[in-house]
Amino acid sequence: MLPCTGRIDEALLLKAFENGADGVMVVGCLEGDCHYISGNIRARARVKRVYAILEQIKIGPNRIRMYNLSAGEGSKFAAYANEFVDQIVELGPSPINLARGGGVQAAKEEETT
């Protein structure tokens, strides 16, 4: 948890994939409503750059996505989280986790056993 998505940089997002994430969901404040003026706009640009990197190295660009909502929109957050998880489950484990022999599928199998 970060106090502002403006703290996120490309290296941090890529590190999540290195650490085994199949997908990364970035949730920031509504655009125009950032407490730090432009943190979420900066985050959006960085997410876009990581999207391009993931596409180039064939990890899959759809494994990262940024959402914007206010802190009072709990139900919307839940809906976005479910939507993103469904998207990642559909994509399956990232090529990194496949190479390591794990990922979403492995986690699901582990859950059912």
Added chain:
Amino acid sequence: MITGTPKPIDEVLEMLEPYDNIILAGCHGCVTVCRVGGEKEVQVLASTLRLAREASGKKIEIREVSLERQCDPEYVEQMRPYVEDYQAVLSIACGAGIQFLAEKITTTPLLPGINTGFLGVTERQGEWTERCQGCGDCVLHLTGGICPVTRCAKSLFHGPCGGSVRGICEVDKEIKCGWQLIIDRLVALDQMENYGKLKPYKGWNSARDGGPRRIIREDMI
């Protein structure tokens, strides 16, 4: 500053194909400012390469380092204690930095991670433009602070060529005619008399045409 652009990731991966442990070396100088070879770019490129290589089934170990400058011997020497533990060094400094590393560290292959651009300025975040070609004989005092060598596509010295149309260079519609800029500035500064002070011809012996150059400052040796 010296500018540059990242090499395409496929090209870097192809260069790294024979290696499975490398140093990725950034530089805190110009390439940090133009966001192509600093500490952050080292982190991003290292992660990108590790992910790409692991996904392809051939992991790579990368030591991430950022030197104060790769064009000064005292900083290059900081790598010496551990450089031989690695099969190659991928540098994302400018071409000068990469070559200097290669000269000083002769036992390990040096690979370029960026394409070095030009001596330029930051127009805005993400946009840089060229200003100086290092010709070794500056005439900016006569040309309103606008360089005819760099800003004129043909490096002309005595006014615009016939290809300039309404202040735009014939080479590219995005390029302003350097000589139009110079004349407009001289008029604005009321310094048009400077136009007549330009040399009848420019000696290029201090420029690149004389081969690799050297500066020796006796007062500093």
